[in-house]
Amino acid sequence: MEMYKMEPGSAYPIGTTVDGSGVNFSLFSANAEKVELCIFDDLGQQELMRFTLPLCEHNLWHGYLKGAKVGLVYGYRVYGPYRPEFGHRFNHHKLLLDPYAKALTGRFSWSDRHFAYIVGDPKKDLSFDERDNADVMFKAVVVDPSASGIPRKPIAWQNTVIYEGHVKGLTAINDKIPSELRGSFLGISHPAMIAHYRAIGITTIELLPVQQFISEQFLTDKNLSNYWGYNSLGFFVPHKDYLNQHQIIEFQQMVDQLHQAGFEVIIDVVYNHTCEGNWLGPTLSFRGIDNKSYYRLNPTEPRYYINDTGCGNTLNISHPRVLQMVMDSLRYWVNIMGVDGFRFDLATILAREVTGFDPSNGFLDAILQDPVLATVKVIAEPWDIGPGGYQLGAFQRPWSEWNDQYRDAIKRYWRGDKGMLPEFARRIHGSSDIFEHSGRQPYASINFLCSHDGNTLRDLVSYQKRHNEANGENNRDGHSENFSNNYGVEGETTDTTILAIRLRQIKNMLTTLMFSQGVPMLLAGDELGRTQQGNNNSYCQDNEINWLNWQDNSAFSEELIPFVASLSQLRSRFPMLAYRRFIHKDEKDSQVGITWLHHSGLPMLKDHWHAHHEATLGYMIHEKPENSPVLLCLYHAGKEPIEFQLPEIENVTHWQVVIDTNASAIQTEKRHLAAERKLTMVPFSTIVLLHELNDC
Structure with missing residues (x-):
């Protein structure tokens, strides 16, 4: 360690920057009193030395560690007031992950030591825990990644067919994929998967969250896990469990291989909240670095969080440094990791000001003017659970939006609900009643029947009710109304008459989807007749409930794969089915x-x-x-x-x-x-x- 020397560094760029002589470290905190850089051994198991970052400019704490190189393992300890009632939750006993970390080492495991307060103390979060958590916490690794190799070739919106899938679920039990690649980024771009994408005619793969996330403690305690990944910890880091050899270049290789084959890659991103949860949650990164800046706090009781996400906290995108972090993260995934666009989870939150949703919000304006992000696809999930949270149609160009009114209208029409013809026609027409304003076009509507959240298409015609018992919440979670029908028997059956109408209904809905104006999105596995056994909230099921069964030889898969292929061919053959204007x-x-x-x-x-x-x-x-x-x-x-x-x-x-x-x-x-x-x-x-x- 004598080779390292801490010197004054540079406030910019934020994060770590490598040169030939050392590494510059820069961390934002507006309310900290001191920041320590903690250096660990290569495995992240033993803390070797601490250095105080010597300077703070513009609320950026920085230092240059001379002699440091790529591969250095580090974390932060941030000193400041622990006054939850004033919004401050500093606790230097907790090792914190750099928000700009781009690679990780070690494993995360749940422990009471992750909490800044003493778990079980009657004073709850007003108490103070002095135990160290470093041995059960991720550490960041200094990297100097180069840009993805194969340039993007954007596909016009009107020619886009999206395939929404999960990194692990796509290949976890696919015998055509080498066992060591199943469930990984590289499994997704394996030639066998590329052949399938081509066969069914999709153009764009949309992946559920790939940024580093962790499972909530209450799920771990029930031997479950956060499978979907909407529980972010690191906004620059590819999720460690999807890396085969724990090298972030594997994500770039996946993107390059898919680009080479002519496909786009969109990633689902979660900038609305983090895994640190509510006021009783753990201190892992943002909360311990500067809770009052990173999160939206109750203005009258800053001990508590505004919870427009339903996940315990809401990221404070209105803060310029937090907005900068999000924008830096997005540009990183485009410029370095090579992605073609983003689907923003609970995007209404990102466009909230103090007064509520604002279509001219700083974040939306930042995307619009950014020379990098203005060139990629951006898709909003246009709702949250806060006041005025439903904003379908309110986003402006260049945004497209998940259209839940399309989803529900098509389901209800084919279920046989009465009085549906006018809305059925409006949705086929591209939902001009919702989107045709301010020059928006039909591709503003992302049309879908099923997504990760809800029933699969096969379950939509097989189950009248939800069956979420495996989630451990006594079947109380998930949507109670799915606009579904079982056609006489709940769940699986051998009745040929029922099976015939179920297959026909799946085909009906797929035809409607592919022949509607707008951008179709197919849920991965619907072309295989995939079932989740009636579970319409499978977020915590890392098992066969969610994994695609590629060995299913039922009539569903035999019929549906060529059927979807024929629909895609017709849509491609006749551009009038995806006209660029209403x-x-x-x-x-x-x-x-x-x-x-x-x-x-x-x-x-x-x-x-x-x-x-x-x-x-x-x-x-x-x-x-x-x-x-x-x-x-x-x-x-x-x-x-x-x-x-x-x-x-x-x-x-x-x-x-x-x-x-x-x-x-x-x-x-x-x-x-x-x-x-x-x-x-x-x-x-x-x-x-x-x-x-x-x-x-």
Whole structure:
């Protein structure tokens, strides 16, 4: 250790910066009185020496450790007042993780020593714990990463098909992936997975949180874990458990391999809260560095946190240094790690000011003007649990948003709920009632049926109720209303009639999704007929409930994989299914037209739209030039068969059947119908017809 010498350093950049002679350390804290840099052995097991950071400028504590190199293991101890009633929770006995850490070593395990107060003391968090937690805490590792190798090739929004998946769940039990790569970043980009992505026609892989997270203590105590990962600890660090050889370059290799194959990578990020929880939570990083700056505190009782997230705390993005950390983190994941965009969990919180949601909030403005982030895809989950937290449609360009109204309307229509035709049509049309303002386009709507949060598509047609008993909360957690139907039997069955209607309903919803204006998002495994056994809140299940079963040889997987592939091919073949603008009747400069049809074959009238029991709808979509292809989509969510009269169209003498959810792909292929005939549609079915000049 004699080789190290602490000298005055530089306040910028924040975090660690390596040069040929040493490492510069810079840490933000507005209320600290002293900061110590703690150096550990290579395994992070023994603390070797402490250095006081010698200078503080602009609330940035910094020092230059001469002689230090890449691979140095470190943490911080921050001194200051422990006055929870005033919002201060400094405790120098706790080793703290650098918020700018980019690699980790060691393991984290739960201990009462992580808490700044004495657990069990009657004074609760007003007491003070003097025990050290370093042996059970992650340590940061100094790295000097270079940029990801393969440049991004952005895919236009209107050509994007998103596939939402979990790093571990995608490959944990896939026999085509080498055992050492299963459940890791490198498993996701294995050639077998790339072949599957190509087969089903997706363009963009959206990964659940990949930044370092930990499981909550109450889950660990129940032998469960935070599987989804919405419990962030390090915003610059790839999650350690997804690294095969514990090298962060593995994430870059995954991105490079996917880019090389033509796919985009979007990551789900959680900047709304951290894993430190509420006022009785542990002190692991931000809380011990500067609680009053990093978190939003109750202005009248700063001992307590504003909890618009439902997770105990809310990150204070309004603070310029906290905003800077988030922006630095985002740029790092683009410039160095190579990602193509972000899905922001509970994004309404990021756009909150003291007065509530503000579409001109500092964070949103920062994204808009940033020369790096303005070039990538940004997706908002447009709600939180705070006052005025539901903000679907309120984000401005360039944002796209998860559209839960699309999700619920499509589910309800196909379940057979009455009076759904007008909303069903609006959602197919791209939800212009929600998004067509301030120049926003259909791709502002991320259309989805299922996501990580809720039922899978197979469970949506197999379970009437939630079945979350495995979560250990007496089945009280998760949504109570899923807009689902079991069609006669709760859960698995061998009844062929029930299985047939379940498969047909999955196909109906997938067809609706892929033929709707906007950006479709498919939940990974829905193309396999994946089940979570009725669990609609599987956040804590790191097991077969969540892992994709690639060996499932049921009729669901055999039918659905080629079916999804055919839908993707049609969407790619006919750009009018993903038009870059909203389609309106008689709009002169639009290149695409759409006509809504009654089952009589005539255009829909006002009385048709408001017929409460009407469950059948068709529409024709075509490009404006004459002799262009015409697609005729027919949807029937009624419980009885119905005849649909094909519309009379000049020069159209026959139609080719390209989708029939009541038939297999082989039965559908090369079927042609005379233009004047009537189609009999079975209950809960979809038929898509095509007319082209070169049809025989």
